Amino acid sequence: MKTLTITRPDDWHAHVRNGAVLKTVLPHTVRQFARAIIMPNLKPPVTAVAQALAYRDEILQAIPEGGDFTPLMTLYLTDSTTPDEIKKAADSDAVHAFKLYPAGATTHSDSGVADIKAVYALFAAMEKHDIPLLIHGEVTDQDCDIFDREKLFIDKHLADIADNFPGLRIVAEHVTTTEAVQFVQAAGVNIAATITPQHLLFNRNAILAGGIRPHYYCLPIIKRESHRLALVEAATSGNPKFFLGTDSAPHLTSLKENACGCAGCYSAHAALELYAEAFERAGSLDKLEGFASFFGADFYRLPRNSGSVTLDKITWTVPAVYGVNEHSIMPLKANEALSWKLR
Ligand code: DOR
Numbered sequence: 343m344k345t346l347t348i349t350r351p352d353d354w355h356a357h358v359r360n361g362a363v364l365k366t367v368l369p370h371t372v373r374q375f376a377r378a379i380i381m382p383n384l385k386p387p388v389t390a391v392a393q394a395l396a397y398r399d400e401i402l403q404a405i406p407e408g409g410d411f412t413p414l415m416t417l418y419l420t421d422s423t424t425p426d427e428i429k430k431a432a433d434s435d436a437v438h439a440f441k442l443y444p445a446g447a448t449t450h451s452d453s454g455v456a457d458i459k460a461v462y463a464l465f466a467a468m469e470k471h472d473i474p475l476l477i478h479g480e481v482t483d484q485d486c487d488i489f490d491r492e493k494l495f496i497d498k499h500l501a502d503i504a505d506n507f508p509g510l511r512i513v514a515e516h517v518t519t520t521e522a523v524q525f526v527q528a529a530g531v532n533i534a535a536t537i538t539p540q541h542l543l544f545n546r547n548a549i550l551a552g553g554i555r556p557h558y559y560c561l562p563i564i565k566r567e568s569h570r571l572a573l574v575e576a577a578t579s580g581n582p583k584f585f586l587g588t589d590s591a592p593h594l595t596s597l598k599e600n601a602c603g604c605a606g607c608y609s610a611h612a613a614l615e616l617y618a619e620a621f622e623r624a625g626s627l628d629k630l631e632g633f634a635s636f637f638g639a640d641f642y643r644l645p646r647n648s649g650s651v652t653l654d655k656i657t658w659t660v661p662a663v664y665g666v667n668e669h670s671i672m673p674l675k676a677n678e679a680l681s682w683k684l685r
Pocket residue numbers: 357383448449478559560561562591592605606607
């Protein structure tokens with residue numbers, strides 16, 4: 343195959359930050375995607391509809407001339423979110439979901455939920471007003487091995503949430519394990535999952551290949567090969583419960599290459615190309631369109647996009663860095679070759 347044309351895709355999980363970083367990264371997402379679910383883990387977090395609208399305006403201002411892009415806003419769930427704010431969010435055309443970060447699970451999650459059972463009334467309000475709950479599914483127990491945090495979250499929390507709120511639409515974000523894939527497959531149609539490019543392309547050896555490679559460090563952490571294979575199988579299966587969410591998470595190079603480096607892989611610069619690589623290796627390029635362009639929109643009950651994008655089978659080299667004023671962001675596969683290129 344020399345070219346691949348698919349309906350314009352969407353990114354159902356993206357961190358675009360704000361300020362100078364937003365200006366650098368947003369053009370990449372706009373070039374690749376018609377819409378993106380925008381994560382709310384700013385400093386301070388986006389917890390109210392009014393804040394989401396202001397953040398949406400900042401994003402709209404950063405769209406390059408001629409760009410056609412719709413940011414789909416989310417709110418950050420905290421212990422003090424009110425049922426009234428949930429109703430407001432559900433009534434707003436700009437806000438599409440709430441994001442649950444267990445407190446301490448990841449970047450800027452300190453305002454997250456400390457006791458998940460304590461916010462069950464809020465899940466009930468989301469179920470009632472029919473607004474999806476997006477979950478970073480990792481426990482924060484310090485005695486839990488980092489590679490087991492997702493599995494334990496499913497056993498301790500996700501299964502119970504699913505049982506108690508059968509009408510609540512839930513996205514298990516950036517699933518990384520066989521257990522998460524199996525959970526989502528067995529659950530009702532109200533439960534879906536996003537899968538990132540890094541979890542499809544790499545196993546945990548990538549983080550420690552000849553030395554510590556901080557640009558492969560993200561959360562949930564990349565797991566062993568058997569899990570990667572389960573994720574590839576799910577993404578390329580044509581099952582509409584699994585759809586594209588890059589979790590593109592830019593951090594300045596200086597904060598990644600650090601004694602305590604931040605979690606996050608930056609992938610917006612080549613998102614579709616990275617997914618195409620993974621799908622081609624699995625012999626399933628024909629399944630990319632459903633995963634990238636249809637299933638997420640259907641789950642969120644938004645219209646599928648019109649128009650198309652074309653990828654050419656051309657080898658190109660990913661830039662070493664993208665500049666942010668005097669700083670930089672190092673992208674996934676920096677200085678390395680990719681075999682598909684978005685036209
Ligand atoms: O690796 C990650 N980076 N995982 C997350 O959950 C958050 C993200 C970020 O915001 O940097």
